[in-house]
Amino acid sequence: MKTKICHYCGEPFVDSHGNLRYCPEKNCAYEVKKLRSIHQYANKSLQADQVWSNEKILRDYYFKYGPNTEIDPDELEAAGFDFDLNSEERKVDNLVIFCMRKFGFSFLKNKKIILWKLS
Ligand SMILES: [Zn+2]
Numbered sequence: 344m345k346t347k348i349c350h351y352c353g354e355p356f357v358d359s360h361g362n363l364r365y366c367p368e369k370n371c372a373y374e375v376k377k378l379r380s381i382h383q384y385a386n387k388s389l390q391a392d393q394v395w396s397n398e399k400i401l402r403d404y405y406f407k408y409g410p411n412t413e414i415d416p417d418e419l420e421a422a423g424f425d426f427d428l429n430s431e432e433r434k435v436d437n438l439v440i441f442c443m444r445k446f447g448f449s450f451l452k453n454k455k456i457i458l459w460k461l462s
Pocket of ligand 1: 349350351352353354365366369371
């Protein structure tokens, strides 16, 4: 039996198992799980925001340049486009389209990209 300090509330408790990090009597372990879930939820909604802002950038550029204009991907990145974001992929005529809701883009062999309006 060892006295330890709870990682959540900072109070001492007696660890009868030898591997506890939170007070066994209080709800500390539960509170930690709850906090983690809230953070995960926040991350998810943050990602949803980023999909939305990515789509907005694609839409702006699509209406500025049209469907067949080759664009330097650096230009989108400079506008705030996040290429790391996971997106749905579709394959059309040997081109992979990375989709952000209603708009998408494809990489070309010359390192440019073209934009798509999806139906
Ligand atoms: Zn505690």
